[in-house]
Amino acid sequence: MEKIKRYKAYCLDLDGTVYRGEAPVQEAAQFVSRLQQQGIEAFYVTNNASKTQGQLYEKLKRVGVNADKSRIMSSAVAAAKYIKRWYPGRTVYLIGSDGLKEALDTEGIDCVEKQADIVLMGLDPQISYRKLSRACLEVQNGAVFLSTNQDLAFPSEEGFLPGNGAITAVVSKATDVDPVFIGKPEIHMLEAIQHEWGFDKEEMVMIGDNYDTDIQAGIRFGIDTVHVNTGVTPMDAVMQKDHPATHLLENLSFWKQ
Numbered sequence: 001m002e003k004i005k006r007y008k009a010y011c012l013d014l015d016g017t018v019y020r021g022e023a024p025v026q027e028a029a030q031f032v033s034r035l036q037q038q039g040i041e042a043f044y045v046t047n048n049a050s051k052t053q054g055q056l057y058e059k060l061k062r063v064g065v066n067a068d069k070s071r072i073m074s075s076a077v078a079a080a081k082y083i084k085r086w087y088p089g090r091t092v093y094l095i096g097s098d099g100l101k102e103a104l105d106t107e108g109i110d111c112v113e114k115q116a117d118i119v120l121m122g123l124d125p126q127i128s129y130r131k132l133s134r135a136c137l138e139v140q141n142g143a144v145f146l147s148t149n150q151d152l153a154f155p156s157e158e159g160f161l162p163g164n165g166a167i168t169a170v171v172s173k174a175t176d177v178d179p180v181f182i183g184k185p186e187i188h189m190l191e192a193i194q195h196e197w198g199f200d201k202e203e204m205v206m207i208g209d210n211y212d213t214d215i216q217a218g219i220r221f222g223i224d225t226v227h228v229n230t231g232v233t234p235m236d237a238v239m240q241k242d243h244p245a246t247h248l249l250e251n252l253s254f255w256k257q
Contacts, residue, residue: 202223
């Protein structure tokens with residue numbers, strides 16, 4: 001086991017770190033339980049903007065993790081907090097699903113069908129040419145352009161399907177305007193946790209399986225990182241990076257405190 005210092009904010013990625021699809025990563029559930037026995041509640045940091053905090057809470061429960069719902073930081077929640085902090089009182093033209101709409105409602109942000117101050121895009125299974133056209137017109141009219149994440153594709157039982165990044169690219173290419181992305185590897189979710197709970201960066205750690213999103217987010221934000229070999233990026237590939245994770249573990253059962 002590797003000796004790692006104690007932190008106050010343990011920020012865990014979800015898919016590939018805490019679960020794989022519907023299957024639990026048992027070592028992660030046991031790790032969270034150990035933290036809770038020490039009086040520490042983890043944070044859960046996911047690019048998934050389609051699910052509500054409640055839906056993510058229930059999924060964590062199904063894989064053996066009893067989370068504090070307020071500490072689930074999806075890119076939808078982070079986007080709503082970002083807008084409330086930096087664009088208070090502004091209106092939003094929204095492309096997205098329930099998770100994003102609920103996050104905006106929670107922060108008291110109004111959605112409008114035209115003449116919006118902000119265009120916010122998340123994965124929308126009901127996407128249409130009309131919605132994309134409206135988003136393009138709003139951006140051309142000067143609306144701030146935000147998107148929850150830049151994931152180009154996501155896996156399904158039939159194969160890879162278009163992700164939010166691919167759909168966002170349609171509006172970006174048509175308007176020649178680049179959006180601000182909220183999800184990992186950008187720092188906004190970690191920044192929201194720091195801002196809301198008042199941590200110092202030395203007290204935070206980002207834990208994940210994907211070097212290009214999880215670990216890069218932590219590196220860019222300037223906090224310690226822990227790569228676990230339970231998902232996307234193999235450990236030997238991380239070891240070859242110019243900026244590897246602070247610590248590399250086979251799984252979270254190897255974390256000694």
